Amino acid sequence: MKMSKSFLYITLSVITASSVQAQTLTRDNGAPVGDNQNSLTAGENGSVLLQDVHLIQKLQRFARERIPERVVHARGTGAHGNFVASADFSHLTASPPFNEAGKETPVFVRFSTVIHPKGSPETLRDPRGFATKFYTEQGNWDLVGNNLPVFFIRDSMKFPDMVHSLKPSPITNVQDPNRFFDFFSKEPGSTHMLSWVYSNLGTPASYRTMDGFGVHAYKWVNQSGEINYVKFHWKSQQGIKSLRSNEVIEIQGKDFNHLTNDLYSQIKQGNHPKWDLFVKVLSPTELNSLDYNGLDATKIWLNVPETKVGTMTLNKIPDNFFLETEQSAFSPANLIPGIEPSEDRLLQGRLFAYSDTQLYRLGSNLFQLPINQPKVAVNNHNQNGFGNIELKDSDINYEPSQYLNLSENPKYKATQTPLSGVVQQKAITQQRNFYQAGEFYRSLNEQDKMDLINNLAGDLAQVKDENIKTTMLSYFYRADKDYGTRLTKAVKGNIKQVAQLASI
Structure with a gap:
């Protein structure tokens, strides 16, 4: 089969590009990519992790x-x-x-x-x-x-x-x-x-x-x-x-x-x-x-x-x-x-x-967009889409390629984090839902405590369902007895019910 001159010219141009100086592959925010071949996983046979932001960005952009x-x-x-x-x-x-x-x-x-x-x-x-x-x-x-x-x-x-x-x-x-x-x-x-x-x-x-x-x-x-x-x-x-x-x-x-x-x-x-x-x-x-x-x-x-x-x-x-x-x-x-x-x-x-x-x-x-544009060169193969104004003149829009030396730098690979346990859907332990709320309340001066009570009461008093209101009051009571008692009084709640629910 006879090749056209134009095809020969394009092929030679691409091959010549293989001699250019090596550049590091980056994400769209300009950050260098450490591994463009493998996803982050939970161990060798584990699930792919949502925190693999490079993978997610590639899929989103595509x-x-x-x-x-x-x-x-x-x-x-x-x-x-x-x-x-x-x-x-x-x-x-x-x-x-x-x-x-x-x-x-x-x-x-x-x-x-x-x-x-x-x-x-x-x-x-x-x-x-x-x-x-x-x-x-x-x-x-x-x-x-x-x-x-x-x-x-x-x-x-x-x-x-x-x-x-x-x-x-x-x-x-x-x-x-x-x-x-x-x-x-x-x-x-x-x-x-x-x-x-x-x-x-x-x-x-x-x-x-x-x-x-x-x-x-x-x-x-x-x-x-x-x-x-x-x-x-x-x-x-x-x-x-x-x-x-x-x-x-x-x-x-x-x-x-x-x-x-x-x-x-x-x-x-x-x-x-x-x-x-x-x-x-x-x-x-x-x-x-x-x-x-x-x-x-x-x-x-x-x-x-x-x-x-x-x-x-x-x-x-x-x-x-x-x-x-x-x-x-x-x-x-x-x-x-x-x-x-x-x-x-x-x-x-x-x-x-x-x-x-x-x-x-x-x-x-x-x-x-100028406000989001990194101050460094962005080198990747993302293309097209609404608002694209970037002129790319290479026929190579994929990686790896023997014709274009644009690849990841292992220096920037993600750190390895030890794992244990199983893949699960389960709440965390040591929730301790109330004690830091109490710490915060006790750190306030008296004026700020009064303002907090008044501000909360303004919205909580509008709650029509007494079960919801009492439940919320019991949370603040569990955080701090004085906190819950004063708030209960401010919204005309039943302190006996609040204290009983808080003790459960």
């Missing part, structure tokens, strides 16, 4: 090759800035932001409310999202957390149910305490988070005057492969200031965009807000020695010291809200070398869910 308001965190405000490391922490992690004292990394932060829709008043009670995108030389790392250190649930299986209960009724389109307390009465682990969100911290006076938390445990891995578990905490240098219920009413009548207006005006005036980033560090042995499950997202690591690792400054507001704040896409799956997910069940589900919802919202080429 399914979308042939693009809506966020379901949660719809109301948001963003700002640009930088993060400066306070020392060299390479003995703990190989991640670039922490490997040199004074190291500067650009960041973009999106603050948000969780439940309420876009355009809703920023005065409403809600956890506040605190999501930070680090643009590093090994890809984008997203630290996606809240202004409170814990969460309502510990297993991602319950996340859609929790959000459905907190969202407006599908019949009336009105948020209803009867619905969400019905759900929480079956989720005793929520008692801790409910105590935090119904405190005045649930209505911050300013984004500048609230802390941020990664909530989940993550793994820090150094160049030697040594693993430690860490929790992240942003501490506001401006201090913490929240609103009491009477202040919420006063401000809402004047400016229901007070959080955005405050952040923008302060940055424009040159009053650039700062947060110090602290970490709590536990070895695997120390984590396993806790008298509660240290991977439970409803728990704080009590009495574990914090170490300052750097400072973040926000110094520029976005040029365009839609292009930057609205189109910014955050996911815990956007990890970089030196940072890995822990086995936290809620985090494991978020690795998939957050990436998937951003693909749904923005399309498979969301990383080509």
Whole structure:
């Protein structure tokens, strides 16, 4: 068979490409790939793990090759800035932001409310999202957390149910305490988070005057492969200031965009807000020695010291809200070398869910948008889809290939984690659903205790089902007798029934 000249030319061009300098295969966030041949599994013959974010991204992107308001965190405000490391922490992690004292990394932060829709008043009670995108030389790392250190649930299986209960009724389109307390009465682990969100911290006076938390445990891995578990905490240098219920009413009548207006005006005036980033560090042995499950997202690591690792400054507001704040896409799956997910069940589900919802919202080429684009080259074979503007001129869009030297780098393979037990669907042990809620209550001053009781009573008193109300009261009673007694009195409950149910 006679070959055409054009075919010969293309073949020779491809073969010539095999002599190019080797490049490391990356994920869409620019992070290098350690193994592009094998999935992460629970042992040699075990199930494939959901935390294999490279596998999930490949499958997600492939399914979308042939693009809506966020379901949660719809109301948001963003700002640009930088993060400066306070020392060299390479003995703990190989991640670039922490490997040199004074190291500067650009960041973009999106603050948000969780439940309420876009355009809703920023005065409403809600956890506040605190999501930070680090643009590093090994890809984008997203630290996606809240202004409170814990969460309502510990297993991602319950996340859609929790959000459905907190969202407006599908019949009336009105948020209803009867619905969400019905759900929480079956989720005793929520008692801790409910105590935090119904405190005045649930209505911050300013984004500048609230802390941020990664909530989940993550793994820090150094160049030697040594693993430690860490929790992240942003501490506001401006201090913490929240609103009491009477202040919420006063401000809402004047400016229901007070959080955005405050952040923008302060940055424009040159009053650039700062947060110090602290970490709590536990070895695997120390984590396993806790008298509660240290991977439970409803728990704080009590009495574990914090170490300052750097400072973040926000110094520029976005040029365009839609292009930057609205189109910014955050996911815990956007990890970089030196940072890995822990086995936290809620985090494991978020690795998939957050990436998937951003693909749904923005399309498979969301990383080509300037606000999400890594500052490093992205080398992979993802292609096509809505919004693709990347010109690729190679005939090779697969790996491995003898014609194109683009492959994984074993240096970045995931760490090996010892496993035991069986594949199962079973709740965690050491749940201890109430004691940290009691610790939190007892840490409050008298005024804050009164505000917490009044804030909670405002919604709990609306619950019509006495069984649900009494069950919820028994949870707070089990957390702290004074807490439960005062709350029961505030909603005109039956303290005898509450105490009896709490003793069961």
